Amino acid sequence: MQKLGMGQAVNQALKEEMYRDPNVFIAGEGVGVSIHVNPMFPTHGLLEEFGPARVKDTPVSEAAIAGLAVGAAEAGLRPVVEIMFNPFFTLASDMIVNHAAKLRYLSGGKSSFPLVVRIKSGAGFGAGCQHSHNLEAWAAHCPGLKVVMPSTSADAKGLLKSAIRDDNPVIFIEHMGLYFAQMPVPEEEYLTPLGHADIKRPGRDLTVVTWSGTLGAAMNAAEQLSRDGIEMEVVDLRTLNPLDKETILGSVEKTGRLIVMHEATRTAGFGAEVAAVVMEEGFKFLKAPLKRVTGPDIPVPASPPLEKFYIPDENDLIKAAREILDK
Amino acid sequence: MDIPHNKQIKMLETMILSRKFSDTLVELCKIQGKIPGMMILSTGQEAVGSGVCAALEPEDVIITNHRSHNHLLAKGADPNELMAEIYCKKTGCNKGKSGTLHLAVPEVNAPCTTTVVGATLPIAVGRAFAQQYRNENAITVCFFGDGAADEGSFHEALNLAALWQLPVIFLCENNMYAGAQRYEEHTRVKDMAERAQAYNMPGIIADGNDALAVYTATLEARQRALEGKGPTLLECKTYRCRGHGETDPQHYQPKDEIKAWQDKCPIPRLADALVKAGIIPSSKLEEMESIADNIVQDAVRFAEESPYPEPHEALEDVYVD
Numbered sequence: 242m243q244k245l246g247m248g249q250a251v252n253q254a255l256k257e258e259m260y261r262d263p264n265v266f267i268a269g270e271g272v273g274v275s276i277h278v279n280p281m282f283p284t285h286g287l288l289e290e291f292g293p294a295r296v297k298d299t300p301v302s303e304a305a306i307a308g309l310a311v312g313a314a315e316a317g318l319r320p321v322v323e324i325m326f327n328p329f330f331t332l333a334s335d336m337i338v339n340h341a342a343k344l345r346y347l348s349g350g351k352s353s354f355p356l357v358v359r360i361k362s363g364a365g366f367g368a369g370c371q372h373s374h375n376l377e378a379w380a381a382h383c384p385g386l387k388v389v390m391p392s393t394s395a396d397a398k399g400l401l402k403s404a405i406r407d408d409n410p411v412i413f414i415e416h417m418g419l420y421f422a423q424m425p426v427p428e429e430e431y432l433t434p435l436g437h438a439d440i441k442r443p444g445r446d447l448t449v450v451t452w453s454g455t456l457g458a459a460m461n462a463a464e465q466l467s468r469d470g471i472e473m474e475v476v477d478l479r480t481l482n483p484l485d486k487e488t489i490l491g492s493v494e495k496t497g498r499l500i501v502m503h504e505a506t507r508t509a510g511f512g513a514e515v516a517a518v519v520m521e522e523g524f525k526f527l528k529a530p531l532k533r534v535t536g537p538d539i540p541v542p543a544s545p546p547l548e549k550f551y552i553p554d555e556n557d558l559i560k561a562a563r564e565i566l567d568k
Numbered sequence: 569m570d571i572p573h574n575k576q577i578k579m580l581e582t583m584i585l586s587r588k589f590s591d592t593l594v595e596l597c598k599i600q601g602k603i604p605g606m607m608i609l610s611t612g613q614e615a616v617g618s619g620v621c622a623a624l625e626p627e628d629v630i631i632t633n634h635r636s637h638n639h640l641l642a643k644g645a646d647p648n649e650l651m652a653e654i655y656c657k658k659t660g661c662n663k664g665k666s667g668t669l670h671l672a673v674p675e676v677n678a679p680c681t682t683t684v685v686g687a688t689l690p691i692a693v694g695r696a697f698a699q700q701y702r703n704e705n706a707i708t709v710c711f712f713g714d715g716a717a718d719e720g721s722f723h724e725a726l727n728l729a730a731l732w733q734l735p736v737i738f739l740c741e742n743n744m745y746a747g748a749q750r751y752e753e754h755t756r757v758k759d760m761a762e763r764a765q766a767y768n769m770p771g772i773i774a775d776g777n778d779a780l781a782v783y784t785a786t787l788e789a790r791q792r793a794l795e796g797k798g799p800t801l802l803e804c805k806t807y808r809c810r811g812h813g814e815t816d817p818q819h820y821q822p823k824d825e826i827k828a829w830q831d832k833c834p835i836p837r838l839a840d841a842l843v844k845a846g847i848i849p850s851s852k853l854e855e856m857e858s859i860a861d862n863i864v865q866d867a868v869r870f871a872e873e874s875p876y877p878e879p880h881e882a883l884e885d886v887y888v889d
Contacts, residue, residue: 266701294701297732299728300724300727300728300731302724302727302728304690304720304721304724304725305690305693305721305724305725305727305728307690308687308689308690308691308692308693308694308721308724308725309690309693309694309697309728310694311690311691311694312631312690312691312692312693312694312695312696312697312698312708313694313695313697313698313701314694315674315679315680315691315694315695316629316694316695316698316699317698318697318698318701320694335684335687335721336687336690336691339682339684339687340680340682340684340687340691344670344672344680344682345885345886345887345888346665346885346886347662347665347666347670347672348662348665348666348672348674348679348680348885349660349661349662349663349664349665349666349672349885350663350884350885351661351662351672351674351675351679352672352674352679352680353888355888384886385886385887387887407888408888409887409888
């Protein structure tokens with residue numbers, strides 16, 4: 242099986258979908274003549290392959306990029322536009338939140354907006370908080386959007402292909418820390434359906450629900466705990482909206498204990514939503530109060546030791562796991 | 569330019585219908601509970617929508633804003649469905665999800681009304697991009713007011729459309745007021761059309777109370793767009809005869825100023841011109857009024873007799889299944 246970084250997997254998904262459907266085009270800042278010129282990055286080589294009519298380098302204009310997607314999608318094209326860093330979502334957010342998400346509803350179901358907004362995200366680059374800020378909870382809070390956050394290269398490919406074929410606006414958030422780790426990706430064509438969580442590691446003693454950049458830490462923690470005879474089930478949400486409650490509740494029913502882990506800050510983070518779902522619908526399964534392992538409520542700092550302090554890691558998760566198990 | 573007589577007559581009919589529609593809404597708004605929500609009208613500005621849409625073909629697209637009724641009627645939207653939507657009824661063009669402010673009528677290529685000031689422009693860029701991508705023989709017009717030209721989205725959209733030479737007309741309906749601010753209070757440029765220079769596109773000014781002038785300017789800009797020569801910023805100078813909304817007492821608009829513009833009403837102006845040119849007999853005007861009146865009364869009846877949506881229908885149409 243081929244091994245790819247997430248950026249390469251995204252690249253493969255884009256390529257396959259562009260060959261499959263002439264309505265698919267990509268646009269964004271540096272998606273063509275990439276300023277990064279890095280083969281690990283998602284749009285590398287696509288300009289050469291598909292030409293400037295379908296690979297559109299735009300000015301530094303997030304509102305125009307997102308508006309381009311909204312207008313073109315209404316006309317039946319399938320735009321995949323890129324927002325370079327998650328904090329710049331704020332500049333595009335009128336077009337995404339007030340238009341992409343709402344215009345179908347406002348039309349009474351007459352119009353649809355089959356667009357994908359790819360957003361690069363995540364801390365770990367010493368870039369500071371105007372480049373590193375996870376805002377998935379903002380998008381997930383907005384009815385009309387779907388929100389996808391893959392954790393593996395294979396999922397990124399399958400989920401992006403599904404997102405491009407979905408008739409709804411999809412926010413597709415890629416953690417840049419995953420661009421470089423080589424992970425197995427099937428060679429053949431496949432789709433990973435939106436709205437289905439994946440149990441990345443089964444366990445019986447407690448559940449950790451996580452997504453995106455913190456999956457690796459969760460897997461490492463599970464491995465370490467296993468050496469002490471503690472089996473932690475790792476549930477990777479993959480899609481935040483729609484939320485796969487069934488898999489979460491099924492896992493909590495099995496293990497009786499829940500930790501939600503994410504890189505984004507704690508207050509009103511998406512972990513709170515997962516926690517609330519379990520309290521409302523799975524309280525009877527819980528043997529102990531649930532816990533959250535998250536970034537602290539601060540902007541992401543630039544200095545390496547400060548940034549490392551910010552990002553929740555396997556040690557934080559192991560500590561929480563032992564507390565919740567009381568051992 | 570020789571404007572075909574049928575086009576001129578059409579513009580007059582559309583303006584008369586729009587005015588009847590608006591005046592009826594003013595009366596309906598006075599009756600408590602008749603129409604939910606806000607009511608934002610474009611009384612006095614009818615020459616713009618009528619002139620622009622007369623210059624367009626059915627396959628051309630318009631993206632419009634909170635003063636949309638006259639644009640939509642001019643583009644051919646069904647008055648019954650519009651009125652029912654304004655009443656928020658189930659039979660409205662958007663099943664009551666939109667109400668008066670966000671009417672979407674994709675079947676006449678008016679797929680989006682947005683009330684976020686300045687938001688029509690980036691969306692129009694996307695719609696025009698789709699036309700260029702598919703080599704369609706069609707253009708997009710987006711309507712916005714002078715206030716919207718102060719939004720960042722105006723500049724981003726004009727820049728991108730100019731860069732990619734998209735087939736779009738940025739139609740600034742300069743009605744001299746943005747909320748309660750007079751034009752001079754929110755910008756230093758004498759004419760919004762001047763801003764076109766910054767994007768190296770034509771900036772054209774038309775008398776927005778002269779439907780024929782608006783028609784001619786639109787037709788020329790449309791032709792340029794179809795020839796691949798890119799976007800035009802077309803500023804139509806007109807006046808907001810009513811307030812920002814129907815609850816606005818217009819205390820900041822001098823009474824004599826409103827009166828002076830009412831005297832420049834675009835409807836008698838075109839009517840007189842058509843009669844004088846012998847295109848219609850003066851007796852035809854009464855007939856046009858009466859036809860428009862019947863259309864609007866039918867629409868009101870249709871809306872009033874229509875049911876409201878069932879509460880649970882609120883849950884529908886969020887996502888494509």
